[in-house]
Amino acid sequence: MNGVINVFKNRGMSSFDVVRIIKKASKEKKVGHTGTLDPEATGVLPVCLGKATKIIDYIMTAEKSYYVKFKLGVKTTTYDLEGEVVEEKDSSKLRNEEILDVINSFKGEYLQVPPMYSALKKDGIRLYNLARQGIEVEREGRNINIYDIKNIYISNPYISMDVTCSKGTYIRSLCYDIGEKLGVGATMTELKRTKTSIFTEEESVNIDEIEENNVGEFIITLEEALKSYPKININKGYTKLFINGVKVGDKRSLDLKPKIGQLYRVYDEEKVFIGLGKQDEFGFKIEKLLI
Missing domain, CATH: 2.30.130.10 (PUA domain)
Known part of the structure; x- marks a missing residue:
């Protein structure tokens, strides 16, 4: 089988779990996903099979879109609800206009420092492995691009919004950085990837629906997967x-x-x-x- 399946990943499973299920259903040895989603995140996770594994990098480098919800006034070790709370502050005095201005200030390019709880490596060791040992190391900031932030809904301390961004963006870090700029901290409470390259949530198939007898029905050809290129x-x-x-x-x-x-x-x-x-x-x- 050569092609891409536009999978919707459910909460509570890893991206590797998705790959394992597709491997079993398709009986294809070469299978790979196009950008890790944390276990508690949901959404679009294109999975490449056979010859399509050659184009994983081209899908990964495309822009991505997310729906995210976060809470002001709380900081955790992981920047989301999986971590331990390390600080709490009152955000009730912040005006909606002030919050909106800070959120919009992140549109465009900025130097983002990735979280310690991430799959990035330092001297060959995954950062999350160091973090679990209580070790924090200096991380280099990376140039990322927030192309758009829209549908911002503020119900202090909770905020939800849609974000379109470049490869390498950590939405957890974006939420954290917004909280830091507002002076109260923030932690992500919900994340859903709605789009990767041409692959959208609306056209995705839930991982629970994929079985050995129907997996071939969901395969998109390499040509179709790359149709964004002239x-x-x-x-x-x-x-x-x-x-x-x-x-x-x-x-x-x-x-x-x-x-x-x-x-x-x-x-x-x-x-x-x-x-x-x-x-x-x-x-x-x-x-x-x-x-």
Whole structure:
């Protein structure tokens, strides 16, 4: 089986649990998810099977959308309800306008420090393993981008909102950072991923519905999974060069002039999808062969 299943993960299960269920149902050895969701989080978790495991990174780098709810005035070790409460403050004196201004100030790029309870590594050791030992280490901030925050609903101390963001964003950390800027702290109470790349909650299939006798019905082709990338065709006589990994500078090799740095879905002379390619100043080359 080669393709992607747009899975909706339920609360109380790990992302690895989802992969294990898909592996068992599909009897496919190569299976991988496209970005970890914490056990208490729910939502969209595209799972790649067979040859589609080659495109995991391309799905992971796409923007993501979340519904999140958090509580002001509480700080925990994990930035969510799984952790121990380390500080509590009264948030009742904060005006809604003040809260709204601070939330909106996080739109755009900012340097986000990931939480200690995360799967990132420090000297080869997962941060959450260090955190469980009571060890806190300095974490480098990472440039992330909050593309949009909308549908903000404030019922102090609780706030809910929809967030669209770049790869690598920790929504728990966003909630924590909003609380810090307001001076009262905050902890995430609910998280649902509503979109990853082209994969939406509305078009997802709940993991509980997937079984051995129906798993094939939910598979999306590689071509469909990558439809957000523009299409480019190889002209007659050049296909073999591209398939063999040659960077081709001849303008006659493609049916249109590619933009430098843009990733394209590449089709051969027979209009068969063969992979993903990119143009640089010297020519066009297949970056990921998918045949």
